[in-house]
Amino acid sequence: MLYLELLIQGLVQGGIYTLIALGLTLVYGLLRILHVAHAALFTLGGYLGVILTNATGSLALAMVLTMLVTGVVGMGVYRVAYQPILDKPPYVALIASIALFIASEEIYRLVFGPYGLSYDAPPLQGVIDLFGSGMYLKQAELLVLAGTGAALIGLHLLSTRTRIGIAWRATVTDPEMAASFGIRTQRVRYLNFFIGSALAAAAGVMVALLNNLVEPTMGSVPSYKALAIIVLGGIGSIRGTLIASLALGVIESFGTIYLGSLLDRDAIAFAFLILVLMWRPQGLLGRT
Amino acid sequence: MTTPMIRPALLGLMLALTAGPALAETAKIGFNAPLTGFAAADGNSARIGAELAVEQANADGGINGQQIELVVYDDQASPKSAVPIANKLIEKDQVVVGVSGSYSGATRAASGVFQAAGVPYIAAYAVHPDITRSGDYVFRTSFVGEVQGRAGAKLIGETLGKKRVVVITLKNDFGQSLAAGFKEKAADYGIEVVAEYEYGIKDRQFGAIVAKVKDDNPDAIYASGYFFTAAPLVSQLRSGGVTVPVIGQEGYDSQKFIEIAQDNAEGIIITTSLDRDSDAAPTRTFIEAFEGKAGFKADMVAASAHTATNVAIEAMRAAGTTDRAAIRDAIAGLTLEASTGTISFNELGEVQKNVQVQVVQDGDWHRHSVISDAELLAPPAE
Amino acid sequence: MGYEITLATSMCISVVFALSLNLITGFCGQISLGHAAFFGVGAYTAALSSQAGLAFPLDLLAAAAAAAVFGFIVGLSSLRVRHDFLAITTMGFGFLFLGVVRQQDWLGGEMGISAIPGSGLSKLGYLGFVAAVAVAVALFSAYLKRSWLGFSFAAIADDEDTARVVALDVARYKLLAFVLGTAIAGIAGGLYAHHVRFISPDSFGFVESIAVLSMVIVGGIGSVPGVVFAALVLTALPLWFQVIEDYKLLLYSALLFIMMQLCEDGIGGLMRRLMQGRRRTT
Numbered sequence: 026m027l028y029l030e031l032l033i034q035g036l037v038q039g040g041i042y043t044l045i046a047l048g049l050t051l052v053y054g055l056l057r058i059l060h061v062a063h064a065a066l067f068t069l070g071g072y073l074g075v076i077l078t079n080a081t082g083s084l085a086l087a088m089v090l091t092m093l094v095t096g097v098v099g100m101g102v103y104r105v106a107y108q109p110i111l112d113k114p115p116y117v118a119l120i121a122s123i124a125l126f127i128a129s130e131e132i133y134r135l136v137f138g139p140y141g142l143s144y145d146a147p148p149l150q151g152v153i154d155l156f157g158s159g160m161y162l163k164q165a166e167l168l169v170l171a172g173t174g175a176a177l178i179g180l181h182l183l184s185t186r187t188r189i190g191i192a193w194r195a196t197v198t199d200p201e202m203a204a205s206f207g208i209r210t211q212r213v214r215y216l217n218f219f220i221g222s223a224l225a226a227a228a229g230v231m232v233a234l235l236n237n238l239v240e241p242t243m244g245s246v247p248s249y250k251a252l253a254i255i256v257l258g259g260i261g262s263i264r265g266t267l268i269a270s271l272a273l274g275v276i277e278s279f280g281t282i283y284l285g286s287l288l289d290r291d292a293i294a295f296a297f298l299i300l301v302l303m304w305r306p307q308g309l310l311g312r313t
Numbered sequence: 314m315t316t317p318m319i320r321p322a323l324l325g326l327m328l329a330l331t332a333g334p335a336l337a338e339t340a341k342i343g344f345n346a347p348l349t350g351f352a353a354a355d356g357n358s359a360r361i362g363a364e365l366a367v368e369q370a371n372a373d374g375g376i377n378g379q380q381i382e383l384v385v386y387d388d389q390a391s392p393k394s395a396v397p398i399a400n401k402l403i404e405k406d407q408v409v410v411g412v413s414g415s416y417s418g419a420t421r422a423a424s425g426v427f428q429a430a431g432v433p434y435i436a437a438y439a440v441h442p443d444i445t446r447s448g449d450y451v452f453r454t455s456f457v458g459e460v461q462g463r464a465g466a467k468l469i470g471e472t473l474g475k476k477r478v479v480v481i482t483l484k485n486d487f488g489q490s491l492a493a494g495f496k497e498k499a500a501d502y503g504i505e506v507v508a509e510y511e512y513g514i515k516d517r518q519f520g521a522i523v524a525k526v527k528d529d530n531p532d533a534i535y536a537s538g539y540f541f542t543a544a545p546l547v548s549q550l551r552s553g554g555v556t557v558p559v560i561g562q563e564g565y566d567s568q569k570f571i572e573i574a575q576d577n578a579e580g581i582i583i584t585t586s587l588d589r590d591s592d593a594a595p596t597r598t599f600i601e602a603f604e605g606k607a608g609f610k611a612d613m614v615a616a617s618a619h620t621a622t623n624v625a626i627e628a629m630r631a632a633g634t635t636d637r638a639a640i641r642d643a644i645a646g647l648t649l650e651a652s653t654g655t656i657s658f659n660e661l662g663e664v665q666k667n668v669q670v671q672v673v674q675d676g677d678w679h680r681h682s683v684i685s686d687a688e689l690l691a692p693p694a695e
Numbered sequence: 696m697g698y699e700i701t702l703a704t705s706m707c708i709s710v711v712f713a714l715s716l717n718l719i720t721g722f723c724g725q726i727s728l729g730h731a732a733f734f735g736v737g738a739y740t741a742a743l744s745s746q747a748g749l750a751f752p753l754d755l756l757a758a759a760a761a762a763a764v765f766g767f768i769v770g771l772s773s774l775r776v777r778h779d780f781l782a783i784t785t786m787g788f789g790f791l792f793l794g795v796v797r798q799q800d801w802l803g804g805e806m807g808i809s810a811i812p813g814s815g816l817s818k819l820g821y822l823g824f825v826a827a828v829a830v831a832v833a834l835f836s837a838y839l840k841r842s843w844l845g846f847s848f849a850a851i852a853d854d855e856d857t858a859r860v861v862a863l864d865v866a867r868y869k870l871l872a873f874v875l876g877t878a879i880a881g882i883a884g885g886l887y888a889h890h891v892r893f894i895s896p897d898s899f900g901f902v903e904s905i906a907v908l909s910m911v912i913v914g915g916i917g918s919v920p921g922v923v924f925a926a927l928v929l930t931a932l933p934l935w936f937q938v939i940e941d942y943k944l945l946l947y948s949a950l951l952f953i954m955m956q957l958c959e960d961g962i963g964g965l966m967r968r969l970m971q972g973r974r975r976t977t
Binding site: 053057059106109110113114115116117118119120121123124125126127128130131132135249252253256260286287288289291292293294295296298299302303306308 | 726772775776778779780782783784786787788790791793794795797798901905908909912916941942944945947948949951952955956959
Binding site for chain 2: 026027030031033034035037038041131134139140141143147150152161163166232235236237238240241242243245246277278279281282285286289290291
């Protein structure tokens with residue numbers, strides 16, 4: 026029973042990682058940029074989610090608005106930060122992204138204060154007894170699992186059933202060929218950032234629900250963890266990202282309990298990463 | 314040729330070198346705290362607490378007629394930043410006393426500098442035992458981690474009568490010293506430490522620990538942390554179905570803890586230095602004045618900084634001179650009724666006082682009990 | 696003058712640290728996001744060995760050796776993965792190092808190591824020593840760049856596969872770059888330990904790795920004078936900005952961001968372009 030609970034907790038954590046890492050892998054797959062600033066959008070989602078829920082009283086409305094607004098901000102980040110430097114060496118985008126992330130943490134602190142924000146009346150705090158087993162799952166945790174599933178299904182449908190989705194897959198696979206077929210690369214890029222950022226925002230809202238706390242620095246751990254995940258999963262592979270996220274969540278869950286005296290959470294995650302990469306340098310599901 | 318970069322660099326250099334003490338008419342107290350970075354919340358509270366002490370003293374006419382100035386620098390809770398700041402306070406700003414409103418790492422690094430320069434330094438709430446071991450110029454106005462941990466053992470084992478305890482420890486010097494003190498005295502009060510789990514200061518998801526604790530089924534939980542880790546931890550424990558008492562320490566001591574954990578905060582007990590229900594005048598006036606100045610309720614960090622700054626001010630008054638050595642002696646011989654209790658120091662510069670136990674009732678901190686066992690609470694003397 | 700002296704000492708230590716990364720990332724093109732770990736290995740080795748009785752400056756050699764061993768191991772990973780993957784692997788090693796140190800009591804754990812012996816020199820004397828090391832490392836870097844080894848490094852940085860084709864033993868040179876760069880970082884760490892005399896895991900984390908990488912990139916990847924200048928300025932910058940305290944991190948990151956947008960080859964590149972401009976007009 027304990028192991029099952031640890032597993033479920035690991036999957037919840039993995040779900041959060043998935044939502045964040047998906048956006049990152051989408052960007053990397055398309056532009057080969059390590060979009061560290063992605064975590065800033067995660068934090069933005071958290072803040073907007075709390076502020077809008079407190080203002081409107083409706084979590085659902087707040088979630089939709091937050092995802093939309095953050096998606097647009099994400100597009101803005103592409104336009105302002107990355108588009109001008111696409112032709113420069115890769116470390117330029119990395120440093121610019123890191124700088125943007127640090128700046129965002131500071132802006133959140135200056136605007137919202139260092140103490141963080143909480144919901145006035147946290148929604149979805151109710152607890153569900155799983156099949157009467159005595160294992161309790163918060164409604165918010167259920168939302169994470171459901172949300173992750175929905176995001177994946179949504180992405181799958183988008184990329185296989187819609188024109189823009191197919192255009193997007195084509196651009197990722199072979200940008201020049203896609204362009205020569207008349208696909209508007211700019212549009213694909215904007216869509217990419219919009220979706221990725223919206224997903225990160227959703228993750229931010231959900232984390233806020235789980236903790237009832239949003240802080241300026243809440244993105245600092247996701248900023249580097251998500252990088253590890255997309256590398257672990259194999260660049261550009263959504264399935265790989267999913268597997269890596271869930272695997273990491275579960276490994277951290279068991280690791281912190283049983284290996285906690287040897288290593289801390291981050292070290293466990295990265296030890297796992299290094300081991301996998303030494304065995305398979307292209308990541309779990311990456312193509313050689 | 315390289316003028317675009319050289320000019321602003323030279324300007325900056327000149328600014329830095331000339332940013333010396335402008336007014337020699339004010340008595341200066343140095344203050345380092347994390348105003349940016351992950352610890353900005355505590356640093357901000359500490360700063361307001363210290364500023365309040367200075368304002369109150371200035372309103373009373375200052376020290377021997379002189380106004381007091383608090384020189385504040387942001388150390389980001391980083392030892393690397395704290396050292397140059399300490400040097401700057403001592404040399405450029407010519408502070409008479411230094412007060413640390415920062416965490417242990419930064420305080421420890423700075424204390425070495427102050428000791429070497431012969432300028433008194435008072436740590437407000439940092440718990441690292443080596444801080445006062447830097448020398449006779451360094452003092453601390455709050456509990457060493459181990460002492461508070463021992464108090465926790467008596468609280469749980471004797472006052473609350475719980476015997477099977479799970480310890481959840483924040484993995485830094487604060488959490489580990491608390492856990493060490495607790496475990497040291499646990500057996501004396503009949504406590505069996507069923508298990509111990511650790512977490513990092515950045516962790517907010519404790520699902521795995523909650524699951525394991527449920528499996529362990531203890532009578533009580535002794536958990537260390539700061540409000541931003543403890544509030545999510547407590548909430549998640551309660552939602553996970555863990556109903557046993559949770560006992561924390563002064564890291565929880567902030568209204569924010571209650572705001573974040575909401576109903577889950579009810580009944581949480583902590584060992585701390587600030588008694589909200591105190592009748593003592595210094596405590597009452599501090600609590601009211603702080604809320605008036607800051608706009609939010611006082612927390613332990615603010616109270617400690619307020620106390621430490623007042624110790625500095627009183628010592629300066631008693632010494633009657635800006636001679637650092639005389640002020641150091643004044644601090645050493647001081648007995649002061651401050652917001653966090655009666656302050657007096659032993660040979661090491663550690664304070665001996667009672668431990669306040671507070672509990673959350675109806676959404677606010679209130680007095681639960683007091684632990685006054687002098688032998689148990691004796692601070693290290695060397 | 697004590698304040699200025701300690702500040703100058705910090706700046707010189709940063710120069711050594713930044714130049715060490717410049718060797719790996721700048722000269723040899725291997726992006727490392729975990730360089731602070733080697734700085735940390737050096738610091739801890741120097742701290743522990745000097746507490747055990749090893750005299751300064753011999754403990755610096757121990758620091759260099761320990762860092763180089765760790766650097767060799769990490770360097771091996773660079774043979775398996777490249778570019779972005781390598782960046783993240785090195786980041787991982789950084790976290791792993793911290794994770795281990797935090798749990799080991801003999802390494803001080805969370806408490807860190809206090810009461811590290813001083814160098815035995817006066818403040819000014821120590822500054823002189825550190826400055827001398829900085830100058831030596833700078834000269835060594837400049838020499839290395841023009842040497843056959845430097846040329847090989849540059850070839851690998853430019854295009855690893857082609858370098859392999861022209862019979863360059865890429866693996867050996869990459870490892871050498873890592874060993875040299877991390878050894879020097881270890882020396883910087885040892886100098887730091889004796890300067891601040893208290894070390895804890897917090898000072899060797901991801902943020903520090905990013906900070907030193909920023910120095911290399913702002914200075915101009917590969918450019919020795921550029922990196923030296925950037926290290927000096929960026930170390931002192933947070934202290935200058937004390938005037939606008941609350942905004943200093945924001946300003947620092949904004950500066951970095953703008954620099955990436957406008958002149959990504961850093962100060963070194965800027966200087967190079969200006970010099971070329973001059974030559975053309977004469």
